[in-house]
Amino acid sequence: MQDLFILDECIRKGSRSMSPTDGNSAANFMPAQRSLGALRQAAATCRGCDLYKAATQTVFGEGRKRARLMLVGEMAGDKEDLAGKPFVGPAGRLLDEALAAAGIDRKDAYVTNVVKHFKWEPRGRRRLHKKPSRYEINACLPWLEAEIELVKPEVFVCLGATAARALLGADFRVSEMHGRFVESDWARHTMATMHPSAVLRMRDHASRERARKELTVDLAEVARVLGS
Ligand code: URA
Numbered sequence: 001m002q003d004l005f006i007l008d009e010c011i012r013k014g015s016r017s018m019s020p021t022d023g024n025s026a027a028n029f030m031p032a033q034r035s036l037g038a039l040r041q042a043a044a045t046c047r048g049c050d051l052y053k054a055a056t057q058t059v060f061g062e063g064r065k066r067a068r069l070m071l072v073g074e075m076a077g078d079k080e081d082l083a084g085k086p087f088v089g090p091a092g093r094l095l096d097e098a099l100a101a102a103g104i105d106r107k108d109a110y111v112t113n114v115v116k117h118f119k120w121e122p123r124g125r126r127r128l129h130k131k132p133s134r135y136e137i138n139a140c141l142p143w144l145e146a147e148i149e150l151v152k153p154e155v156f157v158c159l160g161a162t163a164a165r166a167l168l169g170a171d172f173r174v175s176e177m178h179g180r181f182v183e184s185d186w187a188r189h190t191m192a193t194m195h196p197s198a199v200l201r202m203r204d205h206a207s208r209e210r211a212r213k214e215l216t217v218d219l220a221e222v223a224r225v226l227g228s
C-alpha cells in the first residue's frame with residue numbers, strides 16, 4: 001500500500017499566493033492556443049522575469065504529449081542552456097541512469113523544470129548555477145502549470161527541494177518525505193525525490209552511492225505505480 005499524506009491545503013497553495021507584485025510573469029506571454037508546440041514557441045520569447053537576459057535560450061519541457069509520468073527539476077543548467085533541452089548535462093545523465101535502473105524509459109516521461117531560463121554568475125570562465133528566487137519561480141510557474149494541464153500526468157515527480165517547495169508547499173522537506181506519495185493538485189500520484197545534482201554534489205563516494213541508490217529506490221516506486 002502506498003502511504004498517503006494529506007498536506008494542509010493552505011501550505012500546498014502557499015507558494016502560489018506569492019505571485020510577483022509588479023504584475024509581470026509568464027502569464028503575460030501565454031498563447032491563446034493551448035498546445036505544447038504553441039506553449040514552447042511562446043515561452044521562447046518570454047520576458048516574465050529578468051532571467052532571459054543572461055541566458056542563451058528558454059529551456060522548455062520535453063516529452064510525449066500524453067506522458068503518464070512528469071518529472072520536474074529546478075531550472076535549466078549550463079549544458080541545458082546551451083542545448084535548449086532539459087536534463088542533458090551531468091545531472092541528466094545521472095537521472096537517465098537512475099530511471100533505467102528503476103525500469104523507466106525516459107522516452108515515456110515528460111521532463112521539465114520549474115524555471116525555464118538558466119540563472120548563473122561568472123566564476124572564472126565558468127558559469128555557476130545560482131538558485132532562482134521565489135519571485136522568479138512564481139513568475140515562471142504559469143508555464144509549468146500549462147504543461148501539466150496539457151500532459152495531465154498520472155504520476156508527478158518533483159526532483160529536489162526547489163520543485164518540491166514550489167509545488168508541494170514551502171515547508172516540504174525532501175529529506176523526510178522523499179519516496180512517499182503525497183496528495184496534490186498536480187496528479188493522482190505525486191512524489192518528491194532527490195535532485196540528481198544533489199547526488200552529484202555529495203562529497204565522498206560512499207554518500208554519493210547511497211544517495212544514488214535512494215533516488216533509484218524512489219523511482220522504482222514510481223515504476224511500480226505506473227505498472228499497476
Ligand atoms: N538541473 C535541473 O534542475 N534541471 C535541468 O534541466 C538540469 C539540471
Ligand code: SF4
Pocket residue numbers: 025026043046047048049050051052058115116117136139140
Ligand atoms: Fe519567462 Fe521563466 Fe524565463 Fe522568467 S525564467 S523569462 S518567467 S521563461
